[in-house]
Amino acid sequence: MARIAYVNGRYGPISAARVSVEDRGFQFADGVYEVLKLIRGRLVDADRHLARLRRSLGELRIEPPCSDAALQRVVKETITRNGLGNALIYIQVSRGTAPRNHPFPAAAKPTLVVTLRRLNLPGATELEKGTKIITLLDERWGRCDIKSTGLLPNVLAKQAAQEAGCREAWLYDAAASDDPVITEGSSTNAWIVDENGVLRTHPTGSAILGGVTRSVVLELAVAAGVKVEQRAFTLGELRRAREAFLTSATSLVLPVTTIDGHPVANGMPGETTRRLMADYAAHCGI
Incomplete structure (x- = not known):
């Protein structure tokens, strides 16, 4: 129709x-x-x-x-x-x-x-094996907490990711230090399980959009007994992470297993990621 x-x-x-x-x-x-x-x-x-x-x-x-x-x-x-x-x-x-x-x-x-x-959700292969991302300089405006239609930097980042054979681009703020802070993806929120086993994502504020899926996953993580911190992580910490995943309304909870051509840990979705994938799918009635 x-x-x-x-x-x-x-x-x-x-x-x-x-x-x-x-x-x-x-x-x-x-x-x-x-x-x-x-x-x-x-x-x-x-x-x-x-x-x-x-x-x-x-x-x-x-x-x-x-x-x-x-x-x-x-x-x-x-x-x-x-x-x-x-x-x-x-x-x-x-x-x-x-x-x-x-x-x-x-x-x-x-x-x-x-x-x-x-609605086209991630396929079984991507859910099982994870997806690939690249990292790029965050060139967006200073009020990313507003879900504005002014999305040209996001469009360019997503196009760069597609041309690199990746699903997404995670963006970093290079102004603060020699080890840039990851803010979020071009259309997703970014998460890691760090070297100490702590689940981390950038805190809300003007640097990121407070994702609805992000807010639900934070609640699910706490309910599951996962140690979680709304604390930014750097590019270096991302490269040393035990696990990584992204969240959005359309991507759900999706494992990230390759970053800039390098595997995350053993290159497969980790235990925390899999738990939150299942819990969020249940939340959605999938």
């Missing part, structure tokens, strides 16, 4: 969906987005995603286009019209349409777009 999109109060074929050329999301990347997943007809962690959307809108001083309850109705209706049981739901809100000028327009109405596509 044809894919159906929601745009500013109207449902219709995605091929016919339109926003103005003067929409500030197009002109300035003046907008935010959120991504939810639907598994077997159930939205996973929708409340956390919508809370993050509200936060991003507030940080950019964009008025919400509607209440959370109304947005959930739009999302559910878009799901129904697309007829998918497993789907990726993309929500984008821009400041709206106005003649191109940098200052905020006085009376623009926010633009709301909701689209769906089929």
Whole structure:
């Protein structure tokens, strides 16, 4: 069946969906987005995603286009019209349409777009053997905690990873020391089990996006009795790690077994990673 999109109060074929050329999301990347997943007809962690959307809108001083309850109705209706049981739901809100000028327009109405596509999760081989990543200099802006549509540095990093035959690029901040700190991936959060057996990931703040999957995995790790610290790790510590994995809404918990062409430990997913993979899959109902 044809894919159906929601745009500013109207449902219709995605091929016919339109926003103005003067929409500030197009002109300035003046907008935010959120991504939810639907598994077997159930939205996973929708409340956390919508809370993050509200936060991003507030940080950019964009008025919400509607209440959370109304947005959930739009999302559910878009799901129904697309007829998918497993789907990726993309929500984008821009400041709206106005003649191109940098200052905020006085009376623009926010633009709301909701689209769906089929959810493609990591395959069995990648889950069993792990994935490959590269590391790159983090060239993003200073407010990575806002889920902004301004993603060009992320796009370039992801393209570099693809051209290197890897799934992802983990980014490092070279300003602090001779041993750069890993922030996060181009579209994922980064984790290691360090030399002392401690599970670590970068603390929340302006340097990373506080991933919804990340927040769930932190809770699952604590519940499983894993020693966990929200503490940044360096490139050197990454290379000496016992285990590594990445998290995101679409990648779930995915082992990282090769970094910059070198194996992580013995080159296979470790015990902590496997435990959290299973626990998160159960959380999602997979």
